[in-house]
Amino acid sequence: MAMGGMSMGGLPPLKDFPKMYWAAVGSAIGVATLVNIFNHALHRQRLSAVQAGQPKPAKPKSLFFLSNATLFAITREASNFSIRIPTKDRIFRLPTVGRTSLVLANMIVLIVLIFYGFDVNDRWSREDIGYRAGFVTISQLPLIFLLAGKNNIVGLLTGTSHERLNWLHRWCARCLLLTATIHMGYFFSDWAPYNYIGTQLKVNTLVWKGLVAWAMLVWIVFSSMTPIRGWCYELFVLQHLVSFAVLIGFVYIHTPAEVHIYIWIPVGLFFFDRVIRALRALYANVSFFHPQQRQNGQMSGFWACKAEFTPLAHDTTRIVIQNPPISWTPGQHVFLSCHSIVPLQSHPFTVASIPQDGKMEFLVKAETGGTRHFFRHAEKTNGLPASSNKSCTKTVAIEGPYGCLRPLRQFDSVVFLAGSTGATFTIPLLRDILQGWKENASTSKQLSSLFRTPVGAVARHVRFVWVVKSRGQLEWFSEQLSAVFSEYQNLQTQLRNIKLEITVYVTCDESFTEEHKTLLSTIAAPNLGTAPNRPQEPQHGAVELRSRLSSLNGKEKAAESKEKITEVTFMDPISPNRTACGADQTCCCKATVSEPASPDIISPCCCCKVDGPSSNPSTRPLSLTSSTPSANQKQKLIVHPQISVMCGRPRPKSIIRKSLEQALGESAVVVCGPQGLVADVKHDVVVLSDERAVHKGTGAQGIFLHTESFAY
Template sequence: MSMGSMGVPTLNDFPKLYWAVVGSAIGVATLVNMFNYMLYRQRMSAAGTGHTRPAKPSSPFFIFNASLFAVMREASNFSARIPVKSRLFRLPTVGRTSLIVANVVVIVVLCFYGFDLNDRWKREDIAYRCGVVAMAQFPLIFLLAGKNNIIGYLTGVSHERLNWIHRWCARCLLLTTTIHLGYFFADWAPYNYIGTQLRENTLMWKGVVAWAVLIWIVFSSMTPIRGWCYELFVLQHLVSFSVLIGFTYIHTPAEMHIYIWIPVGLFFFDRVVRGLRVLYANISFFHPKQRSAGQMSGLWACKAEFTPLPHKTTRIVIRNPPISWTPGQHVFLSCHSIVPLQSHPFTIASIPQDGIMEFLVKAETGGTKRFFRHAEKTHGLSVSSDRSCIKTVAIEGPYGCLRPLRQFDSVVFLAGSTGATFTIPLLRDILQGWKEKVNSEQEKSLFRSPKGAVTRHVRFVWVVKSKGQLGWFAEQLSAVCSDFETLREKNRTIKLEVAVYVTCDDSFTEEHKSLLSNITSPNIGFSGEKKPQRGNVEFRSRTPSLDKNDKIDPKEGIEEITSTTEAATCGPNGTCCCRTTVDEANTSDAMAPCCCGANPSPRSLSQLSPSISGPKSLVHPIISVISGRPNPRYIIRTSLEQALGESAVVVCGPQGLVADVKQDVCALSDERAVHKGTGAQGIYLHTESFGY
């Protein structure tokens, strides 16, 4: 299989050329990850020595890198929007598109380099070349698929954020194998030889079977099919890839089998490591200190309590968890006594200092729905009951990676609905850094995270569908605000602003699985859709903060969310107030309560969920509760205007919210000319969206 000619490498060299390009890309991403870690350590060290602006680059080297990163971020996060009638179609971001186009260009160049495409006698040679290039892509697809992802460890990107590249690399493989098969057919067609080859050439029909299986894998991996029944998708996906690997092995020559054995080895490496992590996390014998302290009994280490919450949400709590984690990470949780043979990824909604591992799970279909039913049936029963709310569970993880947010001067959090399970632990981690800074705690170890925080200003925004959802995190948010007030007395440079928006706009609070997942309705006001039930909320004229001149009456303590008096109107121009985009600086004290529900009269929190009743939510007085859609661009701009260094914007929620924030960050970066001579500082964007 040499088939080399003057100036053209041999067939066996083309996989090496492909991996030279891929390896270079991974190497560049690894260097960027190392630089970001070095920058984090440098900023935390500068903050520990009393530097006033540790998040602002000062030397020419860091200024150049900040400018380069600003240009790359602005370009890579940009996404074009095409209006189609009353809808907006969102194209993929430039960054994602560039990666895939670059991969396709490399593949096409390697397939056709050195050939005269008009020479019909070269068709078979082109077909062989394409087959070899296709084989080179198998290891990359498996490298991107594993939970314990080698590329992820090197580049600092979590496995779930690499999964879209895994899918697109499989599509590129399908393109290459289709060209491979097509050129053979084009070479045989003039002689009516295709049927003969399929009947008599066993090597040929084995390849066709592998190609057909690959088509099925790519088709079944599309979003609407993948999300229809994810557990079934995973099972058939593993079986399909096993069939693909088997037929590819018997279709290819022996010198190409290395590109089969490498993916097989990567698959079993990931499975073995996952198995070891599961055993360590769930077998109590690996945690003798906790066993001796009486925190564990029996063989299994993890027992969880299931509690029902409003809006078909389940709170799952594991006390004395056997593993540690960093805020923002997730684990795969399974409870075989409720949902046999299933494991679901859930973001950890608590921090290690709590001594518990907490999850908030929205009941959709399948396993999450069974969790909620179990919580409803066992709520209030004693622990000794046969149907106790406490069950043995298994966890795998933790997984997930993002840049430490303590290194940024200003941080803006935006969360939609259960997206707060991601942002609230990150908010609390920054508060923990403020505590460490006030208490002058220092950590000099190279292998441990530095103590303290660079952050001066935090803006936290949570978008919910009704005020009944506030009870999910009312206690945590109130505790954060109370702790902040105490810290503020010792450190007047820090600032915290918290706001909760109540809106019936599903694009900011709910995720829908459909063929049109990238299509959303523009903000054109409320239309006559099915009206959700919701309570009325309290309004404030501005977002409270704790500046030097701001005072809060200590007698107010913790304030109850109450209903406002019924008003004659709702939103402007006959629209629903909770679907109208609101700028907090322009809100009015006399705004009317939301009247889009079936019954606009004031109702108590317990009426929001007919199946679950509980105490009314309590929130701290510095937390604003506002009816309407937030204006992400206004919120982010006000934070950036007071930043003294690089800022971070973190958003987690439905794709509609995430897409809006991406667009706003790109627009603000261009508008402010970040790191282009205006003095405006960089903006780091981290997004998490609902979906499979």
């Protein structure tokens, strides 16, 4: 029975209300698309200004750009604000104003469309409201599927990655449940006075089919809650797809034919995404599509990708694919699967390398499920030859790359903050800016065109902060960080206006920070005439930067143990009876370190309880490579001597403020790490934006914030 043409009391027909909803949704997507286009144009304009030698390219000058900068500053400050409720043990954070406003706006549009023109107190309008709510409900299905795909049309238009739209996908499903409940509730309330609900369920097949669809939607929303889907994610994905298939089927047989277009569109979007994903996976993993690499001997066999698994400290696996068949941009991720280790599972991992490396590298923290199997395989096969039956090299499959981020080269100052494996996201971005500096220093200039992004980088000042637990985590990227700083020093002879500061905060390995400080003091001791605040010239002939990867290789350990070892002791004011508070009986420092402080004046820091009097100091031996002066021996540092290594935790607010105060244009703050760190940085950026009155007549420049979080 057709009901779309029904008009109630001079109101628009029912079939027009889904169109009204999509007019509102389309307007919102259109505005976001225009902002994305403006950002792309701004990126090109800034890089072109750098190539032309214009000063302060990241600072808006015309009235148009100043007006937009002010509007963006106000919007960012408001959207990132979140109410924080401190409790005894933790801080409870409400969702940000931006996310809350978007969800509330969607709900308000839906409620207005359902109740417009009706008297809610009139009992004779209940069935009419129920019909209207049904049409509004089914119109939301295409939006839910639009936001769910990996190859996301909304994300492409708005410049937003698929995983950043996933929360909106879940909230739109909850809004769908709300309107479906209103649809069902108003029919039941109209039948209840006559005890007609049971009769309808028995006689009218449309009613019980709709009730099954509603029950399935309730299950989908419930099972998508964070604790439920995190319990066993692979099982969640499987049941999620089956549940949606059942939902779509019952909705189809419950609704009239005139609204089936809102069912076929989601089905088409689902298969469109699956076909595109399948084609991308075939291209990335079948060597037939890469004849040049086959001719060069970089590929052999049918499959294109082979990966080497290496165990690292802190239950982390390094996975490396040499000569990858696809390219990517820093900050993107791919879905990786190895069916010979973990069958029928695919996990998203951030690519920790850049395309110029000629390899695709991942650092995977072993949790439960597939990532734990990866680590166990790496432990068992480490050091075995590639020809053995249990080789550490396995055939893998990749899908991607996915992810979207505003290019950071266009900002005047960039602050990176990472915690633990969050460095897999920030280090490639840091290296990309360094690549832009190399392009600035290059004498060969590329001709700009409409279809080619200008080369170079606007960034003048980069601040990189990484919080690790111990030496083992620092060794993950010690070589890369040291190489980055060495290349930066070489570029300073040509680009005198650039500045790079790298600081590593170690929270659970006080002995390592003391060891590092001892080595630095030994190196710096002969230069007594050097000014205290002036960085030393790079005369580090006696320093060898090396990587001490905890790969558990027996031969390497045996060879390393033959080196001459000297025990260095220092006085520890903490009692030997203290209680360890970290993993592996380590003492984790929870005190924050002020940014201006020098590593040389930071006192030992520990959160552990002291059971005995602190007046009886104890000595702790630290195993160091011999520091005895010898022509045949060299002192060894894990990282470059001018990379600061501190004991404690950073103060993000002071770090960001220091960078903003010297900025000559728009700045960027990028944070990746635990949810607590991300929330604190977001709060600090909002406070600093308000405190400095960004683009409100004070001269303070804009702040772009990008966050990536993970949970332990």
